[in-house]
Amino acid sequence: MEIKRSGSQPSAQGPAENFTGRVRIDPLFQAPAPARGFGASVTFEPGARTAWHVHPLGQTLIVTAGVGFVQSSGGPAEPIRPGDVVWCPAGEKHWHGAAPTKKVSDEEYAAAARLHSQETK
Numbered sequence: 116m117e118i119k120r121s122g123s124q125p126s127a128q129g130p131a132e133n134f135t136g137r138v139r140i141d142p143l144f145q146a147p148a149p150a151r152g153f154g155a156s157v158t159f160e161p162g163a164r165t166a167w168h169v170h171p172l173g174q175t176l177i178v179t180a181g182v183g184f185v186q187s188s189g190g191p192a193e194p195i196r197p198g199d200v201v202w203c204p205a206g207e208k209h210w211h212g213a214a215p216t217k218k219v220s221d222e223e224y225a226a227a228a229r230l231h232s233q234e235t236k
Contacts, residue, residue, distance in 0.1 A: 124141070129157070137163050141155060158220040161218050162213060169208050170203060170205065173225065174224065178199045179222060180219065183211060183217075187209045188208035194214070
């Protein structure tokens with residue numbers, strides 16, 4: 116058994132190749148092999164978002180604070196608020212992030228650490 120204490124892992128700035136705007140990533144866990152799960156608490160400053168991307172095994176978002184949006188390729192941008200849970204199926208091209216004037220925080224979980232970024236705008 117391994118316990119990751121709150122605040123024991125350093126925060127990181129979201130890399131420009133995967134995000135627009137200011138994004139803080141606080142790692143929650145990276146499951147050791149043979150498991151492939153990982154999780155992070157992510158805060159998007161107003162107007163910040165991910166690049167269009169896909170997850171080979173899907174992604175779950177649990178909104179914890181603020182107001183944001185999610186969008187799948189070909190669909191409308193949908194508002195998200197605290198308590199909302201978003202499931203992005205495997206291979207679905209999507210983005211998620213903050214509203215233009217409000218920040219948003221969520222917990223993000225996926226079953227594979229690699230994502231495939233498509234574009235930043």
